[in-house]
Amino acid sequence: MAWYKVADGLDLSESVIKKVHAGGKTICLIVHEKNVYALSAWCPHAGADLSGGWCQDEKLVCPYHRYSYDLQTGRGAPGQNDYVTVYPVRNEPDGVYIEVKSWLEGVKRIFK
Numbered sequence: 001m002a003w004y005k006v007a008d009g010l011d012l013s014e015s016v017i018k019k020v021h022a023g024g025k026t027i028c029l030i031v032h033e034k035n036v037y038a039l040s041a042w043c044p045h046a047g048a049d050l051s052g053g054w055c056q057d058e059k060l061v062c063p064y065h066r067y068s069y070d071l072q073t074g075r076g077a078p079g080q081n082d083y084v085t086v087y088p089v090r091n092e093p094d095g096v097y098i099e100v101k102s103w104l105e106g107v108k109r110i111f112k
């Protein structure tokens, strides 16, 4: 696993949804109500770019068909039967870091 710096320090007083890249993944970096989140930017419903969406009721809403995903768990709303990947994120004084596990680490975890 590795932590990738994806942005300079964030001002938590302003809401942000920004597309960033880390470890080969495209990720939505989100500031919502003074909390920082990192979710996959790819909508599992039909592939829309979730960084064009918005936050509502602690969820990220897709701009295409309004599916929504929990900011903390990535779980889709009831009835959607889907989810988006949530990445660990740290907002440090020198920047924002997102942890992305390699493909091999994911395989190793399955066979533990």
Ligand code: FES
Binding pocket: 043, 044, 045, 046, 047, 048, 062, 063, 064, 065, 066, 067
């Ligand atoms: S592509 Fe995101 S809800 Fe359809």
